[in-house]
Structure formats: C-alpha cells, structure tokens
Amino acid sequence: VLLRLAEDEHVLLLTIHHIAFDGSSYQTLFAELARFYDDPSTELPSLPLQFVDYANSDLAQRWSEPSQAYWRAQMEGVASFNGLPSDKPRRPVGSFTGQSLHRVIPKDIDDALSALAAENGVSRFTTCLAAFFVQLSRYLRTQDCVVGTPLSGRVQPGLDGLIGFFANALPLRAQVDHDLSFAEFLNHVHKISLMAQQHQDLDVRQVISDLGYAGETAFTPLNQIMFSFEENRDEDLVLGGHSAQKLPLMRQQAAFDLECSLIKHANGRLEACWVYSDALFETQTISDFARTFETTLRHLLDAPDQPMKEISISVRSPQFAPSKAPAGPTPLFIDMFEAQAAASPQAIACKWVADDGVVKTQTYGALNAQADRMVATMLRLGIGATAPVAVCVGTLGDTIANLIAVHKIGAAYMILDPALPADRSQIMFTQAGCQCAIGSVAKGQVPPGTIEISAAQDCDDGPLMPEHQKARDAANVAVILFTSGSTGMPKAVITTQKMMCVNAIMGSSLTDKPDDAPVTTLL
Known part of the structure; x- marks a missing residue:
C-alpha cells in the first residue's frame, strides 16, 4: 500500500x-x-x-543422518520447557499477543564487546549469546540452559538470491560452568554455535518430534527464549533517486515467550529489541530483565579472565532474584519437598474443598507421612522405580500424597482422570508402560491383571518406613502426560526430574511463600 x-x-x-x-x-x-x-x-x-x-x-x-545424530546427542535429556517464570498463569493454549521494547546498548559496552570478540577470535553474536546464557543460568538456577536462535537455512548453493522462507530456529544448549572465566566460556559457546550451523539442515520440528515433544499447545517446545544478532540490517532503498527511510513498527505479536534481537545499525548504534508475550509478562519485568542483561554484559566484559562465580551481578526484579550461581548436581523435587516437610511440618501444604463443601487442609508433616505409608505398601508389593505408576485422581490430599510417594520410590507417574473413557485410560496406561495403579481406581480404568492399590484401604498404617536409599538422577522421567488425541491417538509427553525442580524453583520465586511452593507447583 x-x-x-x-x-x-x-x-x-x-x-x-x-x-x-x-x-x-x-x-x-x-x-x-x-x-x-x-x-x-x-x-x-x-x-x-x-x-x-x-x-x-x-x-x-x-535430512542427513549426521545432523539427526548430532541433534539427538545434543538434546538428550533436555526438558521441553526451558523458559522464564511468568508473571501471569500460562494458558493451556498459548497466546501470540505481544509487546516490544527497545534499548540502545551504551557505547562503552559496545566497544568492549567488539574488543573482546576480536581478541578471542569469535563473533559479537557469540559474545553476547554467552553473556545471555550466563544471565539465564543465574535466573533459572541451573547450569543447563537452552536458547533458540534463527539460522538462515540456506545451505544449498544457489539459494542466496531467492525470496522465500528458509530460516530455521534451532535450539542451542550450553552448560554454564561458573568456575570458568567468561573468556573460557566464550570458547564453549563458539563451538556450540559452529556445530549448530554445520547441522542446520535438520528442521527444528524434526528435533521436537524426535524428542517426543510434538503436540504441545501451551508453549513452543524447546525454544521459549530466542536470541539473535544482526549486522547492518539498514538496507537502503533508493527509488528513482528518491531516498527512503525505514519507519519502525511496534510489534504486537510474540511467537515465543521472549525474543532478544541485537541489531548493529549502519551508523554504529547497537540496539536491543525485546519482544515478549504480554499474556505472560508485565512490561516492568522485561524492562528489568533487559537492564540486567546490560549489567551482565558490562561486568563480564570488565573481567573476562575472572571466574564467573566471583562476578557479582545484581538482579533488579524481586521476582527473579537468584541465589548464588548453581554448583553441584541438580536437586530433585522430592528432596526439596522432604526438606520442607522436615523444616515446617505444621505448615499447610494443601487446601481443598471436599464434596460436602467443607474446606480441608493437610500439613507438610501429615502429607509426608501419608506418602511414606504408600511407599511402604508399594515396596512390599514389589513396586519400584523400574516402571511408571498410574495415579488415579481422587480427593486432592490423597492424590498429592500418591504423587509424592511415586517420586519417593524414584518412579515416574502418569495421572488418570476418572472422567476419561475407560478405553482411552487403558490405552494411556499401556502406552506409558505402567504396571501398577494407585488411588481411586475406577472400574475398567486399567487393564485386567494390573496391581491396584487403594489409598483408602490398602495402605499400611503402621510405623513409618525407614528412608529408602535409591539412585536419583535429574535426567530421569518424572511425569508422563498425554495430548488430547484430537489427531487420532493420544501421544505421550514426558517431563524430567530436572524440569520438576525448575518448576518448584519458579514457584518459589513467584509466590514468595516457601511453605507452599514445592507442593503448589507439583500439579
């Protein structure tokens, strides 16, 4: 027009x-x-x-077999969700409405960025991405971070002059070791970026499908956060001697939770454009996050040879106030819950309205004790960590206790809703590989021959079991969920133990109620 x-x-x-x-x-x-x-x-x-x-x-x-093998190895054990905690509840179906804000990176930071990149033989994109990884690691309290980045996808000869969509948004996964200096971490990110470019012929949708994350509607699997760096995108348009000037448009759509695009303009100005989902985040939250990125860049560039764990970076937003840089193995959800139960046994863990309209509560101590009794019953019947356990939904207190019990034995759980048709429940039970069902098992809900344990009748009310020693791994499957099956057959989607921990941490930082967070985020 x-x-x-x-x-x-x-x-x-x-x-x-x-x-x-x-x-x-x-x-x-x-x-x-x-x-x-x-x-x-x-x-x-x-x-x-x-x-x-x-x-x-x-x-x-x-797609080439080498690329499939590379991405399969690179994404092994990665969680489907790798985003930031949100200010607003996430809807079952994601919204694509968004807002944007722009900030000019101070010239002294830009100059230091260019100098460090040249000194280490890496691009400015790699340097900024490395700093972004460091910031995410501190916000999410994890060393394992995933950020998506757009790649041109024009790997075949003869594609440069074509107009079309070739771009591919592939996930970059980095292990942020805070014992390293920023200069050393730069080399790690440089290698990740180069390998991704060499294997960019694999469509991100195939990566998602191979991981079993296809069908997610609440968020884009793997890539909730995007990062890019563009050099001199100010193409001049001259029409018959008439010069044209670009007019910026404020974006009101967000394909991802958060996108950070750094643009190096022809006039030398470095601009950061932040596009975010306004269905998830308040403007102030993203503004604080953007300012923190500049602070992170400045501190890391000022001391590139100093171990990153010794570099203090304050976080302006109270919702995202991180603890010290993570060290050691990733904690598990059940460890966090048991520690909370030991520290505050009389604190209210859950509250619900019973069928008769009476409001009921359960403390951390009581919830932990009930879960321990279910664990003793399962172990006595030979139920361990080798196969997932189906948890049939009953009253809220019993259901949460059963979920915790499954975590205690080191198994994964799959929730069965009594409102589902019996044949669908049995399909889900079989596909998940379950051998046992606990809770209020409805007639026909599980296949014949299944071990059924009713929380109301079969649990041992005797002394609490001794602590059950078991191997725990953050990469193990924690939860198995199923899609709606609208395309024909319901498909399984898994969540790892690590992701359960991230959810609990996110709940703690958002609610500011440490007594409630571990159980609140479980469901």
Whole structure:
C-alpha cells in the first residue's frame, strides 16, 4: 500500500506472510524493487533454482543422518520447557499477543564487546549469546540452559538470491560452568554455535518430534527464549533517486515467550529489541530483565579472565532474584519437598474443598507421612522405580500424597482422570508402560491383571518406613502426560526430574511463600 502524506512525502507499507519471506529476503526484495521502479520493463536474470526446486529437493533427501545424530546427542535429556517464570498463569493454549521494547546498548559496552570478540577470535553474536546464557543460568538456577536462535537455512548453493522462507530456529544448549572465566566460556559457546550451523539442515520440528515433544499447545517446545544478532540490517532503498527511510513498527505479536534481537545499525548504534508475550509478562519485568542483561554484559566484559562465580551481578526484579550461581548436581523435587516437610511440618501444604463443601487442609508433616505409608505398601508389593505408576485422581490430599510417594520410590507417574473413557485410560496406561495403579481406581480404568492399590484401604498404617536409599538422577522421567488425541491417538509427553525442580524453583520465586511452593507447583 502506498500512502500519500504530501506532494513529496509517501509511505510504502509492505505486508508479507512469513511463510514466503525471511530476514535474508530483504536485500533481494529491495534490490529488485528499486530495479523495477527505475525501469518497469527490466528483465531479471534467471535463477539457478526456484523455491519449488528447493522444496522438492528437501522432500526427496529429507535430512542427513549426521545432523539427526548430532541433534539427538545434543538434546538428550533436555526438558521441553526451558523458559522464564511468568508473571501471569500460562494458558493451556498459548497466546501470540505481544509487546516490544527497545534499548540502545551504551557505547562503552559496545566497544568492549567488539574488543573482546576480536581478541578471542569469535563473533559479537557469540559474545553476547554467552553473556545471555550466563544471565539465564543465574535466573533459572541451573547450569543447563537452552536458547533458540534463527539460522538462515540456506545451505544449498544457489539459494542466496531467492525470496522465500528458509530460516530455521534451532535450539542451542550450553552448560554454564561458573568456575570458568567468561573468556573460557566464550570458547564453549563458539563451538556450540559452529556445530549448530554445520547441522542446520535438520528442521527444528524434526528435533521436537524426535524428542517426543510434538503436540504441545501451551508453549513452543524447546525454544521459549530466542536470541539473535544482526549486522547492518539498514538496507537502503533508493527509488528513482528518491531516498527512503525505514519507519519502525511496534510489534504486537510474540511467537515465543521472549525474543532478544541485537541489531548493529549502519551508523554504529547497537540496539536491543525485546519482544515478549504480554499474556505472560508485565512490561516492568522485561524492562528489568533487559537492564540486567546490560549489567551482565558490562561486568563480564570488565573481567573476562575472572571466574564467573566471583562476578557479582545484581538482579533488579524481586521476582527473579537468584541465589548464588548453581554448583553441584541438580536437586530433585522430592528432596526439596522432604526438606520442607522436615523444616515446617505444621505448615499447610494443601487446601481443598471436599464434596460436602467443607474446606480441608493437610500439613507438610501429615502429607509426608501419608506418602511414606504408600511407599511402604508399594515396596512390599514389589513396586519400584523400574516402571511408571498410574495415579488415579481422587480427593486432592490423597492424590498429592500418591504423587509424592511415586517420586519417593524414584518412579515416574502418569495421572488418570476418572472422567476419561475407560478405553482411552487403558490405552494411556499401556502406552506409558505402567504396571501398577494407585488411588481411586475406577472400574475398567486399567487393564485386567494390573496391581491396584487403594489409598483408602490398602495402605499400611503402621510405623513409618525407614528412608529408602535409591539412585536419583535429574535426567530421569518424572511425569508422563498425554495430548488430547484430537489427531487420532493420544501421544505421550514426558517431563524430567530436572524440569520438576525448575518448576518448584519458579514457584518459589513467584509466590514468595516457601511453605507452599514445592507442593503448589507439583500439579
């Protein structure tokens, strides 16, 4: 659309669907637009490839085995959700509404960034990404961080001059070792980035599918946070001697929870554009996070050879106030719960309204004791960590105790809703590999021959069991959930023990109620 504002002033508005256009297409579009403006009869040179040729080639050869093997190894044990704790509850189906804010990176930080990148033989993108990983590690209190980044996807010869969508948003996974100096960590991130570029022919959707995370609707699997760095994206558009100036548009859509795009303009200015989901975050939260990124950059650039654990970075937002840099193995949810039960046994752990309308509560001590009795019963019947356990939903107190009991024996749980049709429940039970069902088991809810334990009748009310020693691993499966099955058959989605821990930490930081957080986030 061409809008005429005055005799010598016009605005050209171009709207192009992302399915047919990516960031690398701008230069080609502007060059061809200027050429046709100067001479409408001009003929463009023939292209060696058309997009349909690329599509047919891509469908024929699919993806290389080396790339599949690389991403399979790189993403082994990774959680589906790797994002920030949100200010607002996450909806079952994600919203794509968003807002953006822009900040100019101070020149002294920009200069130090360029100097350190040159000194270490890495790009400014790698340097900024490394600092971003460090910030995320401290916010999420984990060394294992995942950030998505857009790659051009134009790996075949002859694609540079094409207009189309080739970009691929692949996840970069880094282990943030705070014993390292920032300069040493830079080398780690540099290698990760190079390997991702070498294996970018694998579509991110295939990576998600291989991990069993397809079908998620509440968030984009793997990539909830995106990071990119663009050099000199200020392509000039000159039409018949008339110069054109880009007009910034405020984005009101967010494809991810949070996107950080650093743009190095032709005039030397380094700008950070933050796009965020306003269904999840308040503006102040993202503004604080953006300022903290600049602070993180400044401190890391000031002391690149100092161990990162010795570098203090204050966090402005009280919702995201991190503890010291994580060290040692990832704690498990059940460890956190048991510690809370020991520290505050009389604190209220859960509250619910019974069928008769009476409000009921249960303390941490009572909940822990009930879970221990269920553990003793399961162990007596030979139920251990080797197979998932189906937890049939009953009263809230009993259900939570049963979920905790499953964690205590080191197994994964799958929740069965009594409202589901019996045949669907049995399909889920079988697909998950369960051998035992605990709780209020409805008739026909599980296959014949299943070991059934009723929390109301079969649990041992004797002395509490001694502490059951078992191997615990943050990479083990903690929860098995199933999709709605709207496409035919319900599909299983797993959550690891590590992700349970992250959820609990996120709950603690948001609620500011340490007595409630571990149980609140369990369900």
